[in-house]
Amino acid sequence: xxxxxxxxxxxxxYPKTIAVIGASPDKKKIGYxxxxxxxxxxxKVYPVNKKEDTIxxxxxxxxxxxxxxxxDLVIIAIPVNYVKTALEECGKKNVKGAVIISAGxxxxxxxxxxxxxxxxxxxxxxxxxGPNSAGIANNDTSMNATFIMDSKKGHIxxxxxxxxLGAAIIYKTVYEGIxxxxxxxxxxxxxxxFCEAIEFLAADKNTKSIALYMEGVKDGKRFIQVAKSCSKxxxxxxxxxxxxxxxxxxxxxxxxxxxxxxxxxxxxFKQAGVIRTETIDSLLDAADVFSxxxxxxxxxxxxxxxxxxxxxxxxxxxxxxxNVPTLSQSTQNKLKKTLSPYASTRNPVDTTAQAGYxxxxxxxxxxxxxxxxxxxxxxxxVPTFIQIGMTEHARGIIDGWxxxxxxxxxxxxxxxxxxxxxxxxxxxxxCYPSPERAVKALSALWKFSRWKNEx
Amino acid sequence: xxxxxxxxxxxxxYPKTIAVIGASPDKKKIGYxxxxxxxxxxxKVYPVNKKEDTIxxxxxxxxxxxxxxxxDLVIIAIPVNYVKTALEECGKKNVKGAVIISAGxxxxxxxxxxxxxxxxxxxxxxxxxGPNSAGIANNDTSMNATFIMDSKKGHIxxxxxxxxLGAAIIYKTVYEGIxxxxxxxxxxxxxxxFCEAIEFLAADKNTKSIALYMEGVKDGKRFIQVAKSCSKxxxxxxxxxxxxxxxxxxxxxxxxxxxxxxxxxxxxFKQAGVIRTETIDSLLDAADVFSxxxxxxxxxxxxxxxxxxxxxxxxxxxxxxxNVPTLSQSTQNKLKKTLSPYASTRNPVDTTAQAGYxxxxxxxxxxxxxxxxxxxxxxxxVPTFIQIGMTEHARGIIDGWxxxxxxxxxxxxxxxxxxxxxxxxxxxxxCYPSPERAVKALSALWKFSRWKNEx
Numbered sequence: 001x002x003x004x005x006x007x008x009x010x011x012x013x014y015p016k017t018i019a020v021i022g023a024s025p026d027k028k029k030i031g032y033x034x035x036x037x038x039x040x041x042x043x044k045v046y047p048v049n050k051k052e053d054t055i056x057x058x059x060x061x062x063x064x065x066x067x068x069x070x071x072d073l074v075i076i077a078i079p080v081n082y083v084k085t086a087l088e089e090c091g092k093k094n095v096k097g098a099v100i101i102s103a104g105x106x107x108x109x110x111x112x113x114x115x116x117x118x119x120x121x122x123x124x125x126x127x128x129x130g131p132n133s134a135g136i137a138n139n140d141t142s143m144n145a146t147f148i149m150d151s152k153k154g155h156i157x158x159x160x161x162x163x164x165l166g167a168a169i170i171y172k173t174v175y176e177g178i179x180x181x182x183x184x185x186x187x188x189x190x191x192x193x194f195c196e197a198i199e200f201l202a203a204d205k206n207t208k209s210i211a212l213y214m215e216g217v218k219d220g221k222r223f224i225q226v227a228k229s230c231s232k233x234x235x236x237x238x239x240x241x242x243x244x245x246x247x248x249x250x251x252x253x254x255x256x257x258x259x260x261x262x263x264x265x266x267x268x269f270k271q272a273g274v275i276r277t278e279t280i281d282s283l284l285d286a287a288d289v290f291s292x293x294x295x296x297x298x299x300x301x302x303x304x305x306x307x308x309x310x311x312x313x314x315x316x317x318x319x320x321x322x323n324v325p326t327l328s329q330s331t332q333n334k335l336k337k338t339l340s341p342y343a344s345t346r347n348p349v350d351t352t353a354q355a356g357y358x359x360x361x362x363x364x365x366x367x368x369x370x371x372x373x374x375x376x377x378x379x380x381x382v383p384t385f386i387q388i389g390m391t392e393h394a395r396g397i398i399d400g401w402x403x404x405x406x407x408x409x410x411x412x413x414x415x416x417x418x419x420x421x422x423x424x425x426x427x428x429x430x431c432y433p434s435p436e437r438a439v440k441a442l443s444a445l446w447k448f449s450r451w452k453n454e455x
Numbered sequence: 456x457x458x459x460x461x462x463x464x465x466x467x468x469y470p471k472t473i474a475v476i477g478a479s480p481d482k483k484k485i486g487y488x489x490x491x492x493x494x495x496x497x498x499k500v501y502p503v504n505k506k507e508d509t510i511x512x513x514x515x516x517x518x519x520x521x522x523x524x525x526x527d528l529v530i531i532a533i534p535v536n537y538v539k540t541a542l543e544e545c546g547k548k549n550v551k552g553a554v555i556i557s558a559g560x561x562x563x564x565x566x567x568x569x570x571x572x573x574x575x576x577x578x579x580x581x582x583x584x585g586p587n588s589a590g591i592a593n594n595d596t597s598m599n600a601t602f603i604m605d606s607k608k609g610h611i612x613x614x615x616x617x618x619x620l621g622a623a624i625i626y627k628t629v630y631e632g633i634x635x636x637x638x639x640x641x642x643x644x645x646x647x648x649f650c651e652a653i654e655f656l657a658a659d660k661n662t663k664s665i666a667l668y669m670e671g672v673k674d675g676k677r678f679i680q681v682a683k684s685c686s687k688x689x690x691x692x693x694x695x696x697x698x699x700x701x702x703x704x705x706x707x708x709x710x711x712x713x714x715x716x717x718x719x720x721x722x723x724f725k726q727a728g729v730i731r732t733e734t735i736d737s738l739l740d741a742a743d744v745f746s747x748x749x750x751x752x753x754x755x756x757x758x759x760x761x762x763x764x765x766x767x768x769x770x771x772x773x774x775x776x777x778n779v780p781t782l783s784q785s786t787q788n789k790l791k792k793t794l795s796p797y798a799s800t801r802n803p804v805d806t807t808a809q810a811g812y813x814x815x816x817x818x819x820x821x822x823x824x825x826x827x828x829x830x831x832x833x834x835x836x837v838p839t840f841i842q843i844g845m846t847e848h849a850r851g852i853i854d855g856w857x858x859x860x861x862x863x864x865x866x867x868x869x870x871x872x873x874x875x876x877x878x879x880x881x882x883x884x885x886c887y888p889s890p891e892r893a894v895k896a897l898s899a900l901w902k903f904s905r906w907k908n909e910x
């Protein structure tokens with residue numbers, strides 16, 4: 001099945017018509033959530049439910065076979081024992097893609113049942129996501145075929161082997177203003193797994209970076225090959241769990257699968273240019289940085305209005321293998337003309353709290369034109385107590401920046417920083433809540449740039 | 456001056472009367488922000504300003520000498536050149552504590568000017584915080600003598616050498632629901648420094664943990680002595696910047712002071728039981744965990760409703776030196792009676808997404824009674840799509856817990872988790888946004904417990 005045309009998977013993400021088998025008017029059911037979430041979808045959605053007449057004012061169908069339209073994708077959310085029959089009907093209807101939300105297969109030891117639906121799908125050339133998936137989403141077409149809330153639109157595509165973690169990450173990104181292009185909850189990976197998902201996303205023009213939550217892959221060699229080929233086009237970031245003995249035992253109780261020897265994964269990731277991250281935060285932070293150009297070398301300038309946070313950024317830079325070079329006399333002289341006499345112009349450039357729109361605009365222009373500098377990290381504590389507008393720094397940075405060298409920002413923190421963050425995100429400038437996280441994200445960009453230069 | 460009675464510092468945090476020298480009706484001025492923030496203070500506040508008649512409907516005074524009341528604390532926010540005269544007047548008025556917000560002293564190289572005000576203060580036995588301080592706050596008496604927003608009330612006291620970072624951290628904690636008891640922005644530390652702050656906070660009954668942001672200390676030996684004596688009572692957490700070469704050069708440009716050799720700090724912290732953290736997040740996360748009892752040994756059970764996040768918690772446990780032991784057959788049997796047949800009971804205990812209030816109540820009771828377990832980490836993805844109330848897990852945990860063994864929680868994530876988090880925080884149960892951060896915070900408790908056992 002792995003050799004089938006991967007355009008079939010693309011069609012699952014760009015269907016014109018979707019049938020939800022198990023759509024329900026009962027607000028307590030997953031079949032309600034999915035059907036409700038699909039109301040914004042730009043194509044057609046049909047509810048399938050034998051027992052109900054209408055769902056959200058739409059006429060239901062007893063079976064996909066009763067729908068007088070071609071069906072490009074089905075979402076199946078019915079009790080486990082009815083899945084095979086539903087798939088048979090999909091096959092007869094010539095449906096080519098199915099996302100199976102229904103659980104109760106190999107994840108609770110019922111491998112035979114899972115094999116049966118795989119065989120049924122094969123018979124009709126249906127590609128499967130799941131079972132035990134939380135669904136898929138494509139923000140290009142407002143298709144949220146999951147039981148999770150809508151994610152924000154953005155450039156990251158996220159592939160999760162855990163449905164619950166997928167859900168948790170969507171809640172988090174909505175809250176923090178990080179945007180997704182595609183979302184895939186792989187579930188038990190009875191058919192489509194990481195390799196197929198990566199192949200599809202590598203070719204997807206709205207995906208700038210791919211973030212994976214992985215517990216284990218089945219075919220390691222193929223994964224390396226597919227991932228490496230993808231890395232030549234765009235970055236893959238991974239959070240691989242089951243890293244430790246305790247974690248790998250937990251993987252085994254969770255899915256019955258093996259986490260495998262962690263050092264083997266580590267080597268495979270390095271070979272394939274896959275950037276490994278250690279936490280949920282660092283996975284998303286790193287994925288978000290790839291709205292930026294690559295880095296030529298590793299010289300970073302820190303631009304800040306607050307001494308302490310600037311120092312923390314400098315510490316993190318060195319920890320991540322960056323240089324924080326003292327700026328040339330020529331650049332320092334230009335900065336001095338712009339800034340208060342109490343500003344520091346070495347690096348970190350500390351503008352002092354008095355600097356606003358004009359100063360930030362000029363500083364960004366001066367720093368991006370310095371050939372000794374490869375990236376800018378701007379670290380701002382939004383002042384609430386002096387005569388500087390809340391978004392002045394953000395606007396200065398946006399207006400001054402020529403988009404050539406990578407730029408990451410940290411706006412600290414909480415509610416007072418949110419307006420600036422939203423403003424920056426709209427302009428494709430990643431913004432993080434702490435200096436450490438901003439610099440760490442930039443280091444993913446540097447790691448990937450280096451890998452690309454070497455491969 | 457260091458030998459004076461430290462009760463004088465306590466009086467600065469528990470004044471009955473405060474004068475704000477430089478209080479202003481001009482909303483663009485720091486003297487306005489401070490005076491406005493002090494309106495909620497339970498004692499009396501007097502505005503001092505020669506040029507104005509009233510501020511926020513209160514009659515102003517030309518000098519502290521004109522106030523017909525004893526003044527326990529003054530906050531000075533006037534241009535640098537007037538500070539000495541103002542201090543002289545405070546001395547004549549027999550004021551014993553002054554917080555100097557005014558900047559323009561040693562931080563911009565004017566060491567002589569700073570020495571003058573130190574000598575003036577000495578002459579009148581006034582203790583000084585600052586200059587170049589962002590102020591001090593005490594949530595016991597609703598005293599916010601800073602130009603920053605009000606922090607939430609809680610058990611952490613926070614001492615910052617950087618005013619801007621202090622402000623940023625207050626914004627952050629308000630947003631994330633973390634609470635402070637006292638806040639001290641030390642500024643240039645012309646008089647009161649880390650040692651005096653720690654001595655005061657060690658004796659303060661509403662402070663359960665002390666969080667420091669430090670760029671450098673002046674008297675290392677005394678710091679070790681004071682910190683060690685404090686650690687025997689309550690934990691000190693530190694974020695020490697200037698750790699790397701780049702960071703230490705940045706410290707030197709920031710304050711003109713020396714960050715010093717980092718390994719010396721590291722050794723000093725270890726000797727004194729001070730727990731060093733690496734990021735702003737981990738400083739606050741660790742400080743927040745000390746609403747809990749100490750840990751006897753290092754055996755942790757993970758209780759979760761979501762496989763993936765449970766595995767990430769297990770990985771982080773092992774990384775932090777915890778055991779994640781397989782539960783005894785007897786405990787597993789008890790759990791099995793409570794949970795669905797598809798639950799996993801080894802460790803992590805995965806209740807599956809179907810478990811709600813009743814199951815969490817029972818699981819917590821069973822796990823806290825297991826003598827092989829020393830702490831519980833509960834990792835929950837709040838379900839939004841099944842018939843389980845949003846706060847069921849939180850209520851089950853709160854109602855089941857007997858408060859004896861440490862308990863940390865992670866509720867993932869974003870807005871859907873906030874209600875649970877607030878609910879848990881009100882019940883003194885720390886709640887973190889990711890499994891990694893919950894486990895890392897617990898490890899600070901374990902490090903401190905171990906240090907206390909050995910010292």
